């Protein structure tokens with residue numbers, strides 16, 4: 176084993192070696208390996224230990240740890256994408272195998288496209304015969320564990336739940352100071368979960384591993400589901416908007432969705448899997464599913480409580496490497512989109528104050544905005560709204576005296592708008608619609624709040 180070297184194309188097998196939680200410390204170990212190479216151990220630390228678990232809760236925790244093991248494996252599997260996948264120490268049923276294939280195929284869609292890999296149809300999880308017995312209800316208490324990501328979306332959810340009187344714990348994974356500051360600013364109880372990727376992953380990246388985007392929301396969701404069962408609470412709440420279900424249309428390839436695990440298909444599948452395989456009374460849903468990105472932006476703009484704390488710029492969230500000197504780098508697709516989406520709903524001085532500059536009056540950013548508009552380019556592989564949302568927002572700003580002379584808006588009105596044909600009016604994209612998994616009683620209380 177000592178002379179084993181990572182060699183991407185020589186690897187034949189990815190192994191889910193073992194996983195387990197130490198209830199005394201809250202430390203979860205997720206162990207993987209390629210062939211007979213060294214073990215790669217990812218560590219998740221859930222605060223609140225020691226956890227006293229009765230037999231039913233202990234079984235649910237075991238199933239939640241296994242689900243997390245299977246989903247978090249995507250970070251390591253992607254390094255070599257071998258054909259053979261083995262699960263050691265426990266077995267899964269056909270339903271779980273189908274769910275995992277769906278997550279790996281779609282969640283690695285951008286990764287496969289960018290690397291020129293044909294993964295669809297080649298990812299097979301071994302399943303045992305028969306179905307796992309249905310998971311029982313645990314009698315979880317009514318309480319929302321709400322994921323916070325430091326951006327506008329989760330803050331809209333947190334404030335909406337507050338307005339509906341829902342008891343919540345604001346929960347995040349990792350050591351981001353920015354997220355910690357936003358969580359602190361909510362004034363609500365918080366839970367910060369530790370996550371350490373196996374160090375070998377970075378070494379393998381340096382040695383030619385396949386690399387690219389992974390469905391990180393699937394992993395974060397499984398972490399929160401485990402934390403919810405350990406803490407005995409019945410709801411895991413994410414803040415994934417309707418627009419996340421739509422990907423980038425790539426000529427010759429079709430749809431590739433960077434945010435697949437933020438989409439409705441994933442939400443439905445995970446929610447159902449958690450109820451059938453972990454705990455019948457565990458709810459997983461996105462509070463913002465019925466809203467477009469523009470509708471979320473409108474909600475966010477209603478309060479200035481987080482203006483000097485939040486950031487949607489993903490450059491803040493690297494595990495390795497540099498972070499931007501300011502909360503908004505101002506040049507990435509998320510900065511472009513969030514500026515554009517907030518502009519119709521905020522005063523110009525307030526928005527420029529948040530970003531530290533006016534991105535719509537910077538002609539060097541033209542290409543970035545063109546991609547958002549799906550003009551001569553596809554929608555960027557990032558968490559940004561649909562092309563029609565960007566077009567509607569830009570068309571709205573082109574009518575506003577305070578915006579219409581800014582370089583990007585002026586060019587849009589002069590050069591792009593005449594070529595676009597019908598651009599939806601912004602109001603039509605603010606309508607609450609579509610499927611969602613929000614519990615009925617909560618939705619009855621929140622619908623009017625989110626629609627106004």
Ligand SMILES: CC(=O)N[C@H]1[C@@H](OP(=O)(O)OP(=O)(O)OC[C@H]2O[C@@H](n3ccc(=O)[nH]c3=O)[C@H](O)[C@@H]2O)O[C@H](CO)[C@@H](O)[C@@H]1O[C@H](C)C(=O)N[C@@H](C)C(=O)N[C@@H](CCC(=O)O)C(=O)O
Nearest residue numbers: 250387388389390391392434435436437492493494495558
């Ligand atoms: C912060 C960020 O955007 N990172 C993406 C970036 O990674 P980079 O190499 O520049 O830096 P690190 O994030 O520090 O990652 C170092 C390596 O580790 C791998 N890795 C990281 C986390 C993980 O859970 N698993 C991993 O394997 C990573 O691949 C690096 O090799 O580019 C990467 C390649 O495209 C992306 O994979 C990194 O994305 C992170 C996983 C991440 O957390 N991104 C979120 C900000 C994000 O993109 N969220 C999406 C949600 C998409 C979904 O379906 O869940 C969104 O907001 O749209």
Ligand SMILES: Nc1ncnc2c1ncn2[C@@H]1O[C@H](COP(=O)(O)OP(=O)(O)OP(=O)(O)O)[C@@H](O)[C@H]1O
Nearest residue numbers: 322323324325326327328329347348413414415487
């Ligand atoms: N480190 C994290 N810990 C827990 N949940 C996270 C983390 N990062 C993102 N999330 C959650 O994942 C989902 C998608 O993240 P996303 O970045 O779209 O949301 P956001 O940060 O709230 O808003 P924005 O879109 O403005 O960045 C949200 O529910 C968010 O709370």
